[in-house]
Amino acid sequence: MALNFNFLRLLVFIFSLVSFIMSFPTTTKAKELDYQGPKCSEDRTTFNSTYQVNLITLFSSLSSKATITIFYNDTIIENKDTSNAVYGLFMCRGDVPFDVCGDCVQSATHVLSTECTLSLWGMIWYEQCMVRYSNTRFFSVPKTEPFTPMSNNFNVSINQDIFVPLLVNTVNETADQAAVSLNKYATKEQKVTKLETIFTLAQCTQDLSVGDCRSCLGFAVGQIHECCKGRRGGRVLLPSCNVRFEFYPFYRHGVSKALAPATKYPIMESKYSPDPGYLSHQCSNNQPTNLQKRLTTLLSDLSSKARNSNDNEFYMSNVSNNFFGLYLCRADLPPSLCADCIVNATNRIASECPTSMEAVIWYNHCLLRYSNYSFFRTMGTNPRFKMMNVTDYDDYKSYYKYELWSALTKVAGEIWDRSDRYYTESFVLNDVQRLFVQGQCTKDLATLDCNYCIHDVIETAIPWCCLGSIGGRVLYPSCTLRFELFPFYRNGTDDQPPSTTTTVKTGRSRAVILIIVVPVVALVLLLSFCCYLFRKRARKSYNKTILRKNFGHESNTIGGLQFNLSIIEAATNHFSQENEIGKGGFGQVYKGVLPDGRHIAVKRLSKSSTQGATEFKNEVLLIAKLQHKNLVAFLGFCLEGQEKILIYEYVPNKSLDYFLFGLLLFPS
Ligand SMILES: *[C@@H]1O[C@H](CO)[C@@H](O)[C@H](O)[C@H]1NC(C)=O
Ligand SMILES: *[C@@H]1O[C@H](CO)[C@@H](O)[C@H](O)[C@H]1NC(C)=O
Ligand SMILES: *[C@@H]1O[C@H](CO)[C@@H](O)[C@H](O)[C@H]1NC(C)=O
Ligand SMILES: *[C@@H]1O[C@H](CO)[C@@H](O)[C@H](O)[C@H]1NC(C)=O
């Protein structure tokens, strides 16, 4: 009897564990959110213990509460057994709507349940929520350890002696307001230069008293000064409170019933316009003697490629390896419009910059640049062309700024992933307005550089304080980003000729075949499509989890460098012997070819190598940072299962020692 009871209990337990975990795969949106941590205790409970059962109950309780409130603390005690009580809470950022809060907490409890399995306490921070649990009652007790400082990748250019006191003072004032406010949350905007504003945020868990909240935030303010000196942003995440500052509007501000103000253009451009749309150019200021012939040769090569090829979106060319040029057309245009733009651009730049060793020219439809130094695969963020409605009217409370920022950030997160380095998306702003965003990098850029370039635009080039209206663009030599309230790009479907109605065939046998074949084919297609989608999603979030585990905050910048093992296996013919080009203490080096035609050298670390994940991580970060010094181009890495693999561009005439014993090696 007792055995039966226990067996039943076990079944119920396994069922609830499985159903809790199974409740996630459908919400892929929540699964892919970025997070910090989790931090988990070393002390563990045992599988199937009362504590673990209570923990699962807590997680589902928190997930369901998150759809109706942004803060909740809960205690789970079964059968008055206080020794196995679980205490937990979640807090969503003060501006977060319930549906977003619900998704965030659901994702957080899911990650805690899989990554802190059996830990007695754990906590995790997301951009928009945090979740914490423990076996001791922690409500109303301010806790500042463990804390996680994070800083933005970009540096401030403002004099530190002026900026730092202003920053600390603003964050401190935000903390004052948060402590006394009802929901323990406050934000603030402070202008730091004519076109730059810092956006600050402070928040405590709502179980704290005013004094405890203030002391927790006081500690956090002290840390932000430490962690983020000279950076264009940072946050300090503590168990009981957090603070953050950025140069962009990262939180929602109010609700707007009014329409977003649209930028007005003198001539409203149509997405079907054949006009290349000249915008601007920049020429260097030097008077070299031996330029003319090289320039003419280069420009005619570029324009003849554009005119004579149907695959002409992007092209790089050089004259005798000492004069270099490239062009990039908007990926949504047909080849004929690309050719028109490049022909116009080559003519125009030849007449505008006849004595320049370096120049760049931008059009609506294309960009073209040349130089006497080899800039291929090197990110260029200067010179810049910006077209936005900058006003000195400080419309801090503009609701649409956050919407714009989050749309641009979404697009930035999509581009680097794609082989064409191009992405567009439209976003619903309200009942009548949509926001259209288009981003593109030159195709020679490494994924990491593309990601960095677009973030540079969003975080440093857009004057977030002073956008008078929505609509504008920023063009760099290596990437472009544009946003408007009207459709200015062509999208896949609307360029298709109107679909011709298929002629209906009569005849009995054909009808029978169709009736049988069509559903079967459709079913097979549907199944394989679903399977593909599912695998793609699973792969993406799996990759992100691995990255997150190994690189923490750095994973944002390094994300674009990660390769799937399957791609590397295909490229090297499953690490075949013919492809092996060398061997060292660390493992083997193989050559291979990526699907896009790039030749690669693949360093596969032997599984028996003592090289730990930490050293691997450090090497990848080191190489990623060295990238710009133009050694051997580092393309990425692969970290799956037992495999630790580094991928470089393969330069056949470089000595093999370069890969085997060069700088880019683990110290042995
Ligand atoms: C689960 O717990 C029950 C009762 O507490 C016990 O009888 C059973 O053996 C446990 N099962 C496992 C796999 O630990
Ligand atoms: C939540 O925290 C408050 C403040 O400490 C406490 O009074 C309350 O009992 C807690 N609620 C639950 C359900 O544990
Ligand atoms: C920011 O400054 C740090 C330290 O001064 C420097 O190491 C880093 O390269 C700089 N980053 C950028 C993007 O300029
Ligand atoms: C922050 O403000 C408090 C008063 O609200 C003050 O006592 C404290 O010195 C300030 N801290 C800093 C770093 O300015």
Ligand SMILES: *[C@@H]1O[C@H](CO)[C@@H](O)[C@H](O)[C@H]1NC(C)=O
């Ligand atoms: C710029 O923004 C201001 C403030 O919203 C608006 O009045 C003005 O019309 C805008 N200018 C253009 C050219 O869109």
Ligand SMILES: *[C@@H]1O[C@H](CO)[C@@H](O)[C@H](O)[C@H]1NC(C)=O
């Ligand atoms: C320059 O062009 C030559 C011939 O097409 C090519 O072999 C070489 O790799 C090019 N150089 C660069 C830096 O792209």
Ligand SMILES: *[C@@H]1O[C@H](CO)[C@@H](O)[C@H](O)[C@H]1NC(C)=O
């Ligand atoms: C470039 O395009 C503009 C506008 O379409 C046109 O007026 C001009 O004649 C063109 N120039 C050349 C050199 O093709």
Ligand SMILES: *[C@@H]1O[C@H](CO)[C@@H](O)[C@H](O)[C@H]1NC(C)=O
């Ligand atoms: C490019 O041209 C400029 C101006 O003539 C010269 O100073 C510079 O050394 C050249 N660079 C290269 C890499 O040839």
Ligand SMILES: *[C@@H]1O[C@H](CO)[C@@H](O)[C@H](O)[C@H]1NC(C)=O
């Ligand atoms: C293309 O744009 C139109 C509106 O201009 C929109 O209705 C349609 O859904 C878009 N199609 C795609 C595939 O994005």
